[in-house]
Amino acid sequence: MADDDARAVAAARDLLIQPWSPSSAVPALTIAGGSGCRVWNHAGDEWLDLSSMLVNTNIGHQHPRVVEAIARQAGELVTASPALAVRVRGEAAERVLARAPFGPGARVFFTNAGADAIENAIRMARVHTGRDKVVSLYRSYHGNTGAAIVATGDPRRVPNEYATGHVHAFGPYLYRSEFWASSDEEECERALHHLERVVQAEIPGTIAAILLETVPGTAGVLVPPPGYLAGVRRIADRYGIVLILDEVMAGFGRTGSWLALDQHDVRPDLIVFAKGVTSGYVPAGGVIVSPEVAATFDERAFPGGLTYSGHPLAMAAIVATLDTMADEGIVENAARIGAEVLGPGLAAIAEANPLVGEVRGLGVFWAVELVSDPVTKEPLGPAAMAAIKKSLLGAGVLPFIADNRVHVVPPCVITPDEAREGLAVLGSVLADAG
Numbered sequence: 001m002a003d004d005d006a007r008a009v010a011a012a013r014d015l016l017i018q019p020w021s022p023s024s025a026v027p028a029l030t031i032a033g034g035s036g037c038r039v040w041n042h043a044g045d046e047w048l049d050l051s052s053m054l055v056n057t058n059i060g061h062q063h064p065r066v067v068e069a070i071a072r073q074a075g076e077l078v079t080a081s082p083a084l085a086v087r088v089r090g091e092a093a094e095r096v097l098a099r100a101p102f103g104p105g106a107r108v109f110f111t112n113a114g115a116d117a118i119e120n121a122i123r124m125a126r127v128h129t130g131r132d133k134v135v136s137l138y139r140s141y142h143g144n145t146g147a148a149i150v151a152t153g154d155p156r157r158v159p160n161e162y163a164t165g166h167v168h169a170f171g172p173y174l175y176r177s178e179f180w181a182s183s184d185e186e187e188c189e190r191a192l193h194h195l196e197r198v199v200q201a202e203i204p205g206t207i208a209a210i211l212l213e214t215v216p217g218t219a220g221v222l223v224p225p226p227g228y229l230a231g232v233r234r235i236a237d238r239y240g241i242v243l244i245l246d247e248v249m250a251g252f253g254r255t256g257s258w259l260a261l262d263q264h265d266v267r268p269d270l271i272v273f274a275k276g277v278t279s280g281y282v283p284a285g286g287v288i289v290s291p292e293v294a295a296t297f298d299e300r301a302f303p304g305g306l307t308y309s310g311h312p313l314a315m316a317a318i319v320a321t322l323d324t325m326a327d328e329g330i331v332e333n334a335a336r337i338g339a340e341v342l343g344p345g346l347a348a349i350a351e352a353n354p355l356v357g358e359v360r361g362l363g364v365f366w367a368v369e370l371v372s373d374p375v376t377k378e379p380l381g382p383a384a385m386a387a388i389k390k391s392l393l394g395a396g397v398l399p400f401i402a403d404n405r406v407h408v409v410p411p412c413v414i415t416p417d418e419a420r421e422g423l424a425v426l427g428s429v430l431a432d433a434g
Contacts, residue, residue: 002042002043003042004030004032004042005030005032005041005042005043008030008042009026009027009030012026012027013026019144020156028389028390028393029041029045029047029393029398030042033061033062034049034061034062035060035061035062036060036061036062036411036413037049037060037061037410037411037413037414037415037418038061039061039398046396047393047396047397047398048396048397048398048410048418048421048422048425049061049398049410049411050397050398050399050400050408050409050410050422050426051398051399051400051407051409051410052364052400052409052410052411053280054275054280054400055217055249055254055275055365055400055407055409056249056274056275056276056279056280057279057280057411058252058253058254058275058276058279058321058325058330058334058411058412059253059276059279059321059324059325059330059411059412059413060279060411060412060413060414061411063279063321063324063413065320065323065324066278066279066281066317066320066321066324067281068320069316069317069319069320070281070282070313070316070317070320072316073088073312073313073315073316074313076312077312078312078313079308079311079312079313080312081307082110082305082306082307082308082309082310086310086312086315088312088315088316088319089110089310089312089315091315091319092108092110092310092314092315092316092318092319093107093108093110095318095319095322095323096108096273096277096286096288096318096322097288099252099258099259099322100259100271100288101259101261101262101267102267102288102290102291103291104291105291105294105295106288106289106290106291106294107288107289107294108286108287108288108289109124109286109287109289109302109309110284110285110286110306110309110310110311110314110315111274111284111285111286111287111306111309112283112284112285112306112308112309112311112314113143113274113283113284113285114142114143114148114246114248114249114272114273114274114275114285115142115143115144115145115148115149115285116143116145116148116285116306117143117248117272117273117274117285117286117287118142118143118145118147118148118151118211118244118246118248118272119143119145119146119147119148120287120304121209121211121244121270121272121287122134122147122148122151122208122209122211122244123302123303123304124242124270124287124289124293124296124297124302125208125209125242125244125269125270125293126208126209127296127297127300127302127303128208128242128293128296129208129209129240129241129242131205131206131207131208132164132165132206132208133165133166133167133202133206133207133208134147134151134165134166134167134207134208134209134210134211135167135168135169135195135198135199135202135207135209135210135211135241136151136152136153136166136167136168136169136210136211136212137153137168137169137170137171137212137213137216137219138153138154138168138169138170138171139153139154139170139171139173139216139219139220139222140152140153140154140171140212140213140216140219140246141153141154141156141213141216141217141218141219142211142213142246142248143248144156144160146162146163147163147166149163150162150163150166151166151211153168153219154218154219165208167198167202167207169194169195169198170191170194171191171195171212171216171222171224171228172184172187172188172191172222172224172225172228173187173220173222174187174225175357175358175360175369175377176377178191178194179191179194184225184226185225187225188224188225188226188227188228188231191228192228192231192232192235195210195232195235196235199235199239199241204239204240204241205239205240207239207241208241208242209241209242209243209244209270210232210235210236210241210242210243210244211244211246212229212232212243212244212245212246213245213246213247213248213249213250214229214245214246214247214250214251214259214260214261214264215249215250215255215260215362215365217249217250217365217407218249218402220360220367220369220402220403220405221360221361221365221366221367221407222360223360223361223362224264227265228264229245229261229264229265229266230264230265230266232266233266233267233268236269242269242270242293243266243268243269243270244268244269244270244271244272245261245266245268245270245271245272246272247259247260247261247271247272247273248272248273248274248275248285249275250365251271251273251275251276251277252273252275252276252277252321252322252325252331253276253325253330253331253334253363253364253412254276254334254363254364254365254409254412255334255362255363255365256331256332256334256335256336256338256339256362256363256364257331257335257363258331259271259273263362267290268290269290269292269293270287270288270289270290270293271287271288272285272286272287272288273285273286273287273288274286276321276412277318277321277322278314278317278318278321279317279321279411281317281321282311282313282314282316282317283314284311284314284315284317284318325412328413330412330413331412333412333413333414334363334364334412335362335363337363337364337414337416337419338361338362338363338364338365338366340416341416341419341420341423342361342364342366342408342419342423343361343362343366345419345420345423345427346359346361346366346368346408346423347359348427349368349423349426349427349430350368352427352431353427353430353431353434354374354434355370355371355372355380355430355433355434356368356369356370356371356430357369357370357371357374357377361408363412364408364409364410364411364412364414365409366407366408366409367402367405367406367407367408368405368406368407368408368426368430369404369405370384370385370388370404370405370406370430371404372384379403379404380404381404384433385401385403385404387433388401388406388429388430388433389401391429391432391433392406392425392426392429395425395428395429396425397422397425397426399426406426406430408422408423408426410422
């Protein structure tokens with residue numbers, strides 16, 4: 001069976017263009033199967049998944065109810081044009097809308113993933129307002145398609161800046177404050193002032209949307225301070241701007257609530273989702289559209305569409321995933337694990353290890369920021385981070401590494417014992433690195 005692992009690695013090296021990496025970068029390991037929070041290769045080596053793959057297997061690997069629902073739908077109807085009415089599409093829309101802060105009149109536009117959902121949300125905002133510009137944050141990631149990658153704030157946007165009409169601002173991040181803040185209250189107030197000044201300087205009448213991740217994920221699990229998102233809502237209202245919240249990574253259980261926005265006093269105009277809505281079993285994403293924006297398209301055609309919008313297999317996965325999460329208390333489990341195990345456990349690691357500059361997060365959505373100097377907060381370098389990743393893999397933990405951070409983002413179904421197991425390995429590896 002180890003030969004199968006070798007063949008998979010060779011094919012990845014010789015036949016595939018690797019995402020965000022040179023093609024010569026060989027994958028660190030092969031995955032052949034999984035169950036719950038564990039994955040394994042063909043040779044039988046096993047890892048505890050603290051990455052949820054790409055922070056999307058919220059319901060865990062190979063949940064039988066979701067696998068069965070996909071198989072059942074495949075036996076009934078594999079594919080259908082989005083121009084046709086399909087029962088399972090309506091059922092999926094009902095499940096998604098039930099978790100949104102909108103009443104009657106709200107609608108869903110289904111896409112294939114998070115990036116094209118961002119594209120279509122931006123398009124909706126532009127058509128609805130008759131304006132063009134989009135304001136987003138530097139510390140953000142919104143996807144790898146035309147407008148989505150330019151809306152992204154991190155450096156991956158630089159070789160892809162072909163879309164126009166995008167402006168960036170700094171969001172709140174107290175540990176590395178851009179605003180000389182010493183408290184959450186100061187950081188919130190000054191970040192809101194900065195954002196409004198950017199809006200004013202760009203001429204509010206030209207701005208269609210403010211686009212934010214409710215909790216920036218790849219940028220470092222930057223949980224916004226109390227009042228920040230409500231303050232952004234007030235700025236958007238003051239200038240007639242559409243507020244888009246990107247819940248692609250943070251949504252559907254990840255933060256210990258159905259949507260991350262549930263924990264903030266905010267009602268956006270558009271909500272973008274993907275990842276956890278199917279737990280990644282079948283690609284799907286979409287935009288939840290408020291009644292006010294949806295009314296724009298009652299008699300006016302929305303200028304967009306996708307061949308696989310509302311794909312029946314993806315819709316069956318949505319229905320099964322969200323029903324299973326509700327029936328099995330999976331969102332509540334994520335909240336409990338964060339409050340009782342991951343939060344305290346990561347705080348203890350931080351207290352014992354000077355490499356840890358800060359831990360932050362909630363639910364099963366945490367980041368451990370590593371520094372080479374706790375006073376200057378100099379980020380730990382790439383070589384040291386690569387060594388930490390290698391050690392974690394060698395100790396049986398599949399990590400999510402981003403820049404100088406280890407993101408602790410297991411499936412929402414992780415048990416207390418599994419969470420403690422992962423923390424023990426992480427603490428030991430970081431102790432050795434320190």
